[in-house]
Amino acid sequence: MNRLLAWNRWLGWGTLLLLSACLWMVFHVPMDYQQGNAVRILYVHVPSAKMALFVYLILTLFSIWYLWKKSETADILAEAAAYVGAAFALVTLVSGSLWGKPMWGTWWAWDARLTSMLVLLILYVGIIALRNAFDDTVKGGRATAILAIFGAVDLPIIHFSVVWWRTLHQPPSFNQSASGPTITGPLLPPLIWMSVAFVLLGMFLLLLKAREIQQRRTLDAMELERASHA
16 A cells, blocks of 8 residues: 555656646647537546546445455545545536537436436445444445445446437447447547546546545544543
């Protein structure tokens, strides 16, 4: 754990440089012939949505690891992942609303993709709230791990919602069909690089939050020991 945290400063600088380069590319790509300048919102929206799903998958794996091995490191990373994933899910919904207003004429629609993503945000917030409801770290970690594992059923629903149901939401940007990706031409490379940058950003935020949680737990343990000897 400490070895991972030691590299976080260099990861942060690398993420900042890549994000800066990606933003330069985003504002220099041509406008889309249908979406106009609104297409630039997708360069934040799509990577955020992918990261919201990916971080929850990581949260689920850390939860299984914690229940299996009783590893404090897994519990710390799971707690950190809940905060990071909630941030990505919130950015996804906000950026999607900003894109939806000019494209659909409304800020929100009870679309299958949008609704299932909202459920994911509620799951993240619920996991955070449930953990904070426990004074005992072990009981809180066990309860939130179980909730996170059951909540993982929402991931395939979000991913396949635009395939299973007729929705307003556009098809996946990285479509694996024979026709190739939905976003093509000069608009595609910045999206790929921005997705890579968001992966690095997610790793940086996860380790940053994990450091704060580790320090907080160490401080709480010291205060508890001091109180027991008082």
